[in-house]
Amino acid sequence: MRELKNLDWEHLGFIYRPCEKRYVAEYKNGAWSEGGLSDDPEVRINECAGILQYCQECFEGLKAYETSKGEIVCFRPDLNAERMYNSAEYLCMPPFPKERFLAALEETVKANLAYVPPYGSGASLYIRPYMFASGPVIGVKPSDEYTFRMIVMPVGPYYTGGAKPIAIMVSDFDRAAPHGTGHVKAGLNYAMSMHAHEVAAKAGYTENLYLDPARRKYVEETGGANVFFISQDKKTFVTPKSDSILPSITKRSLVYVAEHMLGLKVEERPVEFAELPEFSECGMCGTAAVISPVGRIHDHGRDIVFGKSMEEAGPVTMKLYETLTGIQLGTVEAPEGWIYRIA
Secondary structure, eight states, X not given: OOOOOOOOGGGOOXXXXXXXXXXXXXXXXXXXXXXXXXXXXXXXXXXTBHHHHHOOEEEOOEEEEEOTTSOEEEESHHHHHHHHHHHHHHTTOOOOOHHHHHHHHHHHHHHTGGGSOOTTSSOEEEEEEEEEEOSBOOSSSOOSOEEEEEEEEEEOOSSTTSSOOEEEEEOSSOSSOTTSSTTSXXXXXXXXXXXXXXXXXXXXXXXXXXXXXXXXXXXXXXXXOEEEEEOTXXXXXXXXXXXXXXXXXXXXXXXXXXXXXXXXXXXXXXXXXXXXXXXXXXXXXXXXXXXXXXXXXXXXTEEEEOTTTTSOOOHXXXXXXXXXXXXXXXXXXXXXXXXXXXX
């Protein structure tokens, strides 16, 4: 029986709550240091560090859970390691080796087992690996020094109320440029979305739906999640395909669940915005919220409504949510290789 911190596990909120240990490694002189655990939550960098001057940074997000069997596991962390490797390469940063990413994950979670929320609480241990340019640079070029850190914190649901429908709006802003950085998990993408997010929030909407920046004809994703749709006959799972969409691990998992576990037809293709009224359900998907059903999309004076709108999530969306969370928590048998046991 593991020792647990004395926290109100069912009312944690999705906020920063520092734990006792975090993992730190430094890149200097062309190589990564051995790395290890640290007690210090503070980051000290040069005033001219590349992250401060030119926003050279990438990050990941994943979770650790206590399963119904009392095991502590992570969900497909090998894909997070791969995506972070690819993000770093694209941003001209030295990729942190995938096998070292997984070793750091295991070491960090084991050092903070007391902060992993108990099974049934609805909470999880959120894990944030990130890498940034820590060496000084003033000319526009990649830094010579970098820092990799992995921090963890217990969190509740990203959106309060669980899998309840939310309302979003079509943004007049662009999330990413054509042939830009939309496909990598870089902090600069999220910085660019904050103004648009505040516009949506002031108008009473939870999120933005972004259209393709070139023609504003096709659906891309929201500010923090991929999107999917369900056909009117409830038999087809449709999700947008674009070179500027972040390759969501949750979305990739839902594609498999939809086709191989729920028997749905799957279409990964460009989705025209004009098609949206033809769908019966809509959802956002990502690590933080898993699935957030969308009941209504506001588009410049008109509303696109799905199913029972804001009353309840659609039946296929809920089945997808229950199946995926069941896999993560050990109540549904997982496809081979999806669950990484830590303790």
